[in-house]
Amino acid sequence: MTFVNWLKRNLVVIAGLLTLAYLLLPNVIVTVFSFNKPNGRFNYEWQQFSTDAWKDPCGVADMCGSLSLSLQIAFWATLGATALGTAIAFALVRYRFRARGAVNSLIFLPMAMPEVVMAASLLTLFLNMGAELGFWTVLIAHIMFCLSFVVTAVKARVMSMDPRLEQAAQDLYAGPFQTFVRVTLPIAAPGIAAGALLAFALSFDDFIITNFNAGSTVTFPMFVWGSAQRGTPVQINVIGTAMFVVAVLFVLASMVIGNRRNRRKA
Amino acid sequence: MKTTDATDRGGDVRLSGISKTYGSFTAVHPLDLTVPQGSFFALLGASGCGKTTTLRMIAGLEEPSTGTVHLGDQDVTALPPYKRPVNTVFQSYALFPHLDIFENVAFGLRRRGIKSVKKQVEEMLDLVQLGEQARKKPHQLSGGQQQRVAVARALINHPKVLLLDEPLGALDLKLRRQMQLELKRIQTEVGITFVHVTHDQEEAMTMADTVAVMNGGRVEQLGAPADLYENPRTTFVANFLGTSNLIEAEVDSTSGDDIVVKAAGDKLVLPAERCSAATTTGGKVLVGVRPEKIGLTHADEAGTVPEGRNRITGKIANTSFIGVSTQYVVDCAACPGFEVYVQNIDRDPRLVPGADVVLHWNPAHTFGLDAAQDIDAGVAEEEAA
Amino acid sequence: MSTLTEAPPPLAPAAPEKKPPRRRGRLTPYWLLLPGILWLVVFFALPMIYQASTSVQTGSLEEGYKVTWHFATYWDALSEYWPQFLRSVAYAASATVLCLLLGYPLAYLIAFRAGRWRNLIMILVIAPFFTSFLIRTLAWKTILADGGPVVGALNTLHVLDVTSWLGWTAGDRVLATPLAVVCGLTYNFLPFMILPLYTSLERIDGRLHEAAGDLYARPFTTFRKVTFPLSMPGVVSGTLLTFIPATGDYVNASLLGSADTGMIGNVIQSQFLRVLDYPTAAALSFILMAAILAMVTVYIRKSGTEDLV
Numbered sequence: 001m002t003f004v005n006w007l008k009r010n011l012v013v014i015a016g017l018l019t020l021a022y023l024l025l026p027n028v029i030v031t032v033f034s035f036n037k038p039n040g041r042f043n044y045e046w047q048q049f050s051t052d053a054w055k056d057p058c059g060v061a062d063m064c065g066s067l068s069l070s071l072q073i074a075f076w077a078t079l080g081a082t083a084l085g086t087a088i089a090f091a092l093v094r095y096r097f098r099a100r101g102a103v104n105s106l107i108f109l110p111m112a113m114p115e116v117v118m119a120a121s122l123l124t125l126f127l128n129m130g131a132e133l134g135f136w137t138v139l140i141a142h143i144m145f146c147l148s149f150v151v152t153a154v155k156a157r158v159m160s161m162d163p164r165l166e167q168a169a170q171d172l173y174a175g176p177f178q179t180f181v182r183v184t185l186p187i188a189a190p191g192i193a194a195g196a197l198l199a200f201a202l203s204f205d206d207f208i209i210t211n212f213n214a215g216s217t218v219t220f221p222m223f224v225w226g227s228a229q230r231g232t233p234v235q236i237n238v239i240g241t242a243m244f245v246v247a248v249l250f251v252l253a254s255m256v257i258g259n260r261r262n263r264r265k266a
Numbered sequence: 267m268k269t270t271d272a273t274d275r276g277g278d279v280r281l282s283g284i285s286k287t288y289g290s291f292t293a294v295h296p297l298d299l300t301v302p303q304g305s306f307f308a309l310l311g312a313s314g315c316g317k318t319t320t321l322r323m324i325a326g327l328e329e330p331s332t333g334t335v336h337l338g339d340q341d342v343t344a345l346p347p348y349k350r351p352v353n354t355v356f357q358s359y360a361l362f363p364h365l366d367i368f369e370n371v372a373f374g375l376r377r378r379g380i381k382s383v384k385k386q387v388e389e390m391l392d393l394v395q396l397g398e399q400a401r402k403k404p405h406q407l408s409g410g411q412q413q414r415v416a417v418a419r420a421l422i423n424h425p426k427v428l429l430l431d432e433p434l435g436a437l438d439l440k441l442r443r444q445m446q447l448e449l450k451r452i453q454t455e456v457g458i459t460f461v462h463v464t465h466d467q468e469e470a471m472t473m474a475d476t477v478a479v480m481n482g483g484r485v486e487q488l489g490a491p492a493d494l495y496e497n498p499r500t501t502f503v504a505n506f507l508g509t510s511n512l513i514e515a516e517v518d519s520t521s522g523d524d525i526v527v528k529a530a531g532d533k534l535v536l537p538a539e540r541c542s543a544a545t546t547t548g549g550k551v552l553v554g555v556r557p558e559k560i561g562l563t564h565a566d567e568a569g570t571v572p573e574g575r576n577r578i579t580g581k582i583a584n585t586s587f588i589g590v591s592t593q594y595v596v597d598c599a600a601c602p603g604f605e606v607y608v609q610n611i612d613r614d615p616r617l618v619p620g621a622d623v624v625l626h627w628n629p630a631h632t633f634g635l636d637a638a639q640d641i642d643a644g645v646a647e648e649e650a651a
Numbered sequence: 652m653s654t655l656t657e658a659p660p661p662l663a664p665a666a667p668e669k670k671p672p673r674r675r676g677r678l679t680p681y682w683l684l685l686p687g688i689l690w691l692v693v694f695f696a697l698p699m700i701y702q703a704s705t706s707v708q709t710g711s712l713e714e715g716y717k718v719t720w721h722f723a724t725y726w727d728a729l730s731e732y733w734p735q736f737l738r739s740v741a742y743a744a745s746a747t748v749l750c751l752l753l754g755y756p757l758a759y760l761i762a763f764r765a766g767r768w769r770n771l772i773m774i775l776v777i778a779p780f781f782t783s784f785l786i787r788t789l790a791w792k793t794i795l796a797d798g799g800p801v802v803g804a805l806n807t808l809h810v811l812d813v814t815s816w817l818g819w820t821a822g823d824r825v826l827a828t829p830l831a832v833v834c835g836l837t838y839n840f841l842p843f844m845i846l847p848l849y850t851s852l853e854r855i856d857g858r859l860h861e862a863a864g865d866l867y868a869r870p871f872t873t874f875r876k877v878t879f880p881l882s883m884p885g886v887v888s889g890t891l892l893t894f895i896p897a898t899g900d901y902v903n904a905s906l907l908g909s910a911d912t913g914m915i916g917n918v919i920q921s922q923f924l925r926v927l928d929y930p931t932a933a934a935l936s937f938i939l940m941a942a943i944l945a946m947v948t949v950y951i952r953k954s955g956t957e958d959l960v
Binding site (some may be wrong): 012016127141211243255 | 679680681683684685686687690691692695696697698699701702705728744753754757758759760761764770774775776777778779780781782783784785786787788789790791792793794796814838841842891895896898899900901902906915916919922923924929933934936939940944945947
């Protein structure tokens with residue numbers, strides 16, 4: 001009876017944890033199989049423990065090249081999308097202007113469009129213009145689809161900002177530029193950082209739009225896609241595991257630093 | 267602090283024909299207003315009356331649709347806020363959340379290119395008794411402390427005019443009373459012109475030398491607090507500042523300096539100079555009297571009421587005991603719901619609901635208003651505030 | 652001391668009217684908008700027009716294409732590929748429902764029950780994002796492998812008999828069946844459901860639960876009458892964020908499915924990148940876009956949260 005009651009009370013917790021397990025199971029598999037020594041070309045079945053792949057992560061032809069290309073594209077796409085998106089977010093929140101509805105739709109539609117549609121239509125544009133597919137077309141596409149997400153993230157932050165803070169700065173002899181640098185930017189920074197982080201993750205991991213518009217250029221997701229047809233090297237799992245660990249450590253570190261700073265100031 | 271000699275008129279604020287419209291909505295109707303150097307001036311009104319817009323036009327945060335703003339002899343209408351020698355204490359303070367208290371206070375000095383700010387900031391923080399808190403962030407301070415930071419941050423720049431936008435609105439009652447005195451002290455000490463926007467009539471009357479009562483984008487009346495209270499010229503002022511009993515009456519005759527009016531059979535007298543309405547015989551006027559000016563006598567002793575006083579009869583509808591006084595609501599033929607405040611010196615036990623009473627007051631305390639106005643203007647606003 | 656008069660009404664024509672100086676640039680918002688909006692117009696809106704035009708062209712790769720208003724392409728594409736369209740909608744809808752059922756308890760757990768574990772669980776929900784989703788999707792090949800522990804357990808419990816009978820799986824296999832594709836879609840888009848759900852649940856004042864309890868609502872009634880209605884904005888945006896990308900997805904169908912589980916994305920991809928039949932591909936993509944926009948519009952209207960955008 002007490003067990004039934006306990007179960008009743010904690011049903012939602014159990015269900016939630018099961019979902020969490022479902023979410024994390026593939027990462028566990030990826031990590032475990034990064035120590036596998038597969039028989040044959042595919043790394044889908046457990047054979048025996050080995051650290052070979054960890055000792056030689058770039059031992060597969062072209063893989064680390066594609067990884068570095070993806071990082072470069074993600075970097076520039078983040079920079080571009082964050083700059084353009086932040087400007088739009090400020091205009092949307094802080095100013096009145098004509099055609100606001102049209103601008104809002106133009107921001108919203110890319111997020112409400114299946115990737116394959118954007119990918120295909122962008123390809124028809126590039127084909128029609130006779131553009132050479134490669135690094136630049138991929139970068140253009142990535143900035144395009146990251147832009148809306150940056151706008152959304154920054155807009156949320158700027159909207160919660162008290163406009164009186166900027167007025168106070170102006171009242172205290174800060175000109176428009178000083179106001180922006182000393183007050184607006186520092187306060188909007190968390191929103192901009194969130195937008196940039198999202199843009200980086202989206203760009204780095206994008207496959208569908210990239211696949212349509214990359215021509216013969218191979219980014220890391222495209223490399224993985226190709227290897228799913230030809231044979232999956234263990235090194236893919238090494239990279240996947242390393243990315244997961246780095247991300248978790250990065251977030252944990254920033255949290256610990258944030259906590260400590262708060263505690264010291266309190 | 268900065269000393270101001272009497273001949274320096276740089277702290278005069280002169281608004282000429284200034285107005286503000288948003289589309290078809292007029293927030294402030296064209297108004298002329300002069301705030302003399304060194305005075306404590308209050309703009310009083312309910313929310314949406316245009317008082318904050320007026321203040322923001324002085325600060326430069328709002329562009330006037332017409333008219334000009336002068337500080338002393340300088341026309342500052344075209345100057346952006348960061349070039350005006352005016353500072354503002356914002357509603358809910360607008361302290362920079364990413365800067366500590368020291369940097370908040372130093373902000374204005376640094377923007378004007380002053381390098382060594384330490385001494386000035388520390389002095390300023392000591393003045394507002396926050397020296398210990400210099401390295402804290404605004405969210406770590408209490409409401410009253412934040413308020414003092416906001417004042418310090420503005421005053422450190424020695425502005426010619428300090429603008430205060432509902433600076434005490436976020437504080438609880440006790441702290442508000444304390445800060446009222448504190449602000450008044452600082453103003454006297456530094457001698458800077460203060461323009462204070464508030465919806466709290468008590469706050470305006472306690473602190474300001476001059477109060478402008480605003481309503482619907484216009485200044486209804488302007489004057490010293492006591493003058494406004496004793497001689498309201500519109501029903502809005504009469505009801506918004508304190509409470510007034512307003513009686514609809516008809517002009518009966520004029521005799522010398524007095525006007526005699528008739529209200530539901532009772533004859534009342536008021537001084538002609540205290541009547542802001544036109545008084546033609548047979549015309550309508552509103553006759554007003556403040557609740558604390560009225561004496562309340564049980565009907566059995568009507569004979570003891572001295573001659574020459576205005577008197578009407580009624581029945582007590584309700585009483586509430588406040589402590590220092592008792593408030594009575596009396597229903598009269600001329601005016602249902604007549605309010606009377608009687609100090610609790612010798613309480614008459616017969617004055618309970620249902621008792622017949624005589625209300626009487628000195629005719630000199632009566633004022634007359636134009637009957638064409640809404641008799642209840644300003645009543646609801648005061649209750650909401 | 653102070654003086655006050657109503658200003659005289661402005662004498663209109665005689666006195667030269669002094670316009671208030673324009674301090675703040677009225678053009679600033681346009682300068683801020685220009686680069687980003689231009690980018691979206693050229694690389695998002697314009698391509699849509701190009702695509703629409705391509706879809707009514709005829710010709711061949713060698714001789715080039717011309718606009719001939721050949722609307723028959725649409726009809727041909729639909730009549731040939733309607734099974735893939737139906738499959739896309741069915742798989743995406745199933746995945747969306749599964750995401751909601753799986754995601755809601757987790758979002759609820761984070762919002763109300765996690766206490767000091769809240770941040771950690773949040774990190775664990777987001778962190779998988781940082782491993783390439785293709786790698787994680789490939790891991791499902793291992794998890795659902797023939798004869799693996801998962802399939803074995805399902806077999807022992809006779810679940811596979813039921814799902815085979817329903818046509819979701821085939822014999823002893825889960826891989827290369829609709830179930831595997833839906834499972835992959837659910838997995839891939841689950842975080843997009845959890846995050847908006849969490850955001851709207853987190854805004855709910857915990858005292859509302861106490862108030863509901865105080866007013867004689869049992870826990871489940873509280874959920875049904877208070878919590879769930881208040882989380883509707885999260886439910887709506889979560890389902891949209893799941894359903895839209897799932898409909899157009901072809902990665903899960905390719906990696907975890909078979910030729911019989913092809914979705915419309917697979918068709919568009921192969922028409923564009925392998926068959927090089929641009930008009931058909933463009934027409935399919937256009938139909939998909941129109942269908943999704945129509946469904947989303949109806950859905951948003953019905954759920955009454957138009958301010959979502």
